[in-house]
Amino acid sequence: MTLVDEFIDWYLAENPVRAALLGADGYDRTLGDLSASAFTARERAAEEWLRKLSESTPESPEDEIDRDLVAAHLRGQIALARWPEWRREPAAYLGVIFGSMFTPFQQRLKPEAELVDAAVARLAEVPAVLAACQANLDPELAADLLVTRGLDQARTGRRFLTETLPALVGDPDLRARLARAAEPAADAFDGLVRFLEGFEPRGSWRMGEELYSALLREQEMLGYGAAELHEKGRQAWAELDTRMTEVAARLGSGSWRAAMESLMDDHPPTLEAMRAEYEAETLRAREFVRDRGLVTFPEGEVCRVEPSPEFQRPIIAVASYLAPPPLSSSRDGVFFVPYTPDGFTEEQVRQRLRTNSRPQMPSISVHEGYPGHHWHLSWMAGNPHRARKIFRTPYFVEGWGLYVEKLMHEQGYFDTPQTELAHLDCRIWRAARIVVDTALHCDDMTIEQAEEFLTTKASLSPGTAAGEVSRYCAWPTQAPSYLTGALEIERIRADYTGDLRTFHDTIAGSGGLPLGLARKVVLG
Template sequence: MTEHTPDFVADFMAWYLDANPMHAAMLGRTEQEHTFGDLSESGWLDRERQSAGWLDRLASVRPADQDAAIDRDLIVSHLRGQRARAQWPTWRRDPAVYAGSPIQSLFGTFLHRQQPEPELVASALSRLAELPGVFAACRANLDPELSCELLVRRALSSLRTARQFLTVTLPGEVADESLRAKLAEAGESAAEEAESLATYLESFAERATGDWRMGEQLYSTLLTECEMLGYGAGELHERGLAAYEELAAEARALAGDDWQQAIRALQEDHPATLAELLAECTSETERARQFLLERDLVSFADGELCRVVPAPVFLRPLFAVPFYMAPRQLTASRTGHYFVPFTPEDADQEQLTHRLRGNFRAQVTSAAVHEAYPGHHWHLSWLAGNPRAVRKALTTSYFTEGWALYAEKMMREQGYFTDPGRELAHLDMRIFRAARIVVDTALHCGDMTVAQAEQYMGSRSSLNEGMAKAEVNRYCAWPTQAPSYLTGALEIDRIRADYLEAGLGDLKSFHDRIAGSGALPLGLARRAALGTAAA
């Protein structure tokens, strides 16, 4: 039987949100904020079977119009990605599924505060009571022949911050004394469970003999079937090499052959304190917003607000650069959070200086554009007004990160970077993203060792040795994500050129249209932006 109505989207969304309560809560579904969901082996396998059933059903859907066709193809791309990843199951390989995601979802509850405090505490207590079961599922599901020491050690770094968050940070969000005491008591119990899991993982790491490499076949499948790029890992690698050479030539033209030394000189001009860093990030964020208004480059969502605030204490050991958390997309909120990378509370002076140097003044300008205006915050606050819920639930970093990097280049084209130092810092970040494409593809296709990757990142970008090691460690654990920044930016550039050449509108209308259509796989983003002209 062929379906011609849009009911398949509503039906899928009802199933998807119920099957993925942590993501549903992140999107603003408070009725699912009380649980982490079923993380047992049977729960994972059941979701895989249901996903396969949805793929079969969608094969018979014939949408009535282009928007419905994009919705269907978006769901299909997501489900194909799930099917492909089932060959290499994260839930059997990576303890972060159990040690990181649930704890971070607790933070989101109090960041957004959608309900009165008693309801917030009740939902947190319900999930804290589930943590022993989550950690038991971690022990039961991890397969030492599939997992590897690198993934286990990364998860352990998150677990080591759990006690501070569960016993101090989380209760500290509650004003009512009796409710705060209840949450602190539950947090103490959960922290003990987390420490018990950490002890288990320490020994498990020694038995984990799996490989972190994804392999070229699966890597290419994700690029073509999930990201809808039209090319696989080999071509992406070559595109990364070509982009690197082109960008490095730009940097040499701007700053001379030793442009990396020029970057190191810029790094010495940095805020003197964390308070100064926060103030400068705030100032640059407002300057970027004003520039967009003056040039009329985008439309703004009603009531949008970007709060520039220090990173949460429990995330400071994990984030040395700025990051962003979006408004809850299925709510009326348009408030996002741009987090400034403060140091951990126990950091010494050397660590503080290193963190400040890594967030130097010329780079703060690019960061505000990337994280806030017209990067992540503008995009995701604007997207939140799209009435098609599936466009907000199913997103890809190839668009979200691609858009934010595209935004940096577009602002440079419009004259936003007012001196050579800021231009060079902007180029340095694009060069870094090109090097990521080269290294990520080479690592997971077996063409580069970890040591070779670290050497490449250190010699081809402005990263110091420690930062290069941390970056490569991330690529090993999160295949296909690192190339999404520049790959997406370049594809959006191409879509823009075709949009303007076809006479479909001006620059502002392009920005509003493509960013408002979702955070789609790039093949679908082209169709959403160009309409019938995409053919």
């Protein structure tokens, strides 16, 4: 057993929910230890694992890639210990609970009775996890915005556990058993809601340039920091602005913003109609990719298109994707269509539909489905290296999703001025994300200025922009990953001398590596 294998065994044992969601056996009866002592012990262990890996000598170039991938992950975790999520926001606890309860019933890797057994065991641990949340949150570190996000999620807890989750179970007796087991956990959620309503956070959500740049260099293995990334975003925005003005002129408009406002009026009439149209567009993209021979399809892959889970709706305003568990044989993924939370007004729902207009659907379906996230993560799951299945960076994964949008444009998929402009709008939005995220976290931009930037420099509605900015505040460095990664993948492709299909199969099949490691895999 290599040192990387030893680390992975330790990592799975320390993160049982993630292990189970990855498809590893034997981890589905517990939520893990989320006490303060456990968090600090894992932080110390990460430093020791990094020391051991840095002193090790891999036996082959492939082993070296695995070691460097794990080391990059550990460097990121060690850096983030200075910005401890578990002291700063409820998401560190709520994500564990919601993900562990909902995802197994989505993936259906085991018989229903076993899924219910596992859920009942985990439900018994929910009160302790939420008690740890209340004990560990530090008012000097926690920020009001992040606590409010957690509070909005926590308010969905009772209904999710006592109604939504049991409704996923077909057998009446098993459904009743799950509903009974959910009551104490739901009571604990009610207690967390009361606690958070009275909690008075005094910290900041701003990460700061020093840590932000450290993550770009040490975890993402990019050769630049926050200031350079910010400037790249501004340059990319200016270039796209010029291109979009040219396309808008073909539509008879002197302004691409005005043209996009008009295009967004062509949207599905209801949320369910939006889901149905996304499903049809996803199938069209799949056939286009197959006909062009752009990638090799993994055997047995299926991409389902479903409404976003109830607990995600307060915090995610755009489409998302649930990958097949890579440590299992499943190749079944889910494209989640961004439904609105309960309580949204008719106008708020209309604005959500406008930001998922028919001209925009081809780009979004390509990104989430084929040959974007679903194809990539289904194909990647066939990689024989466990490290490549477990550790991946959004700078590759989201970069790939945006790269293939441009690829499909090159191949003629966006075949009208309307869909071409919408494709470029998706890209300029990602350039705006770079500008906004770096400015927010390096103390240059307010939340209100960020929302205005997204509504005037991209085509987001005010409601979607507010949801996006809230997400950026909670998840620093993720928003720039899309365009940054796409540009890096394009550079690797420019240096590659083989055919397009082999390039795609090789780079995407290597995992979701930091881009420097992906370059090594493809180019040697």
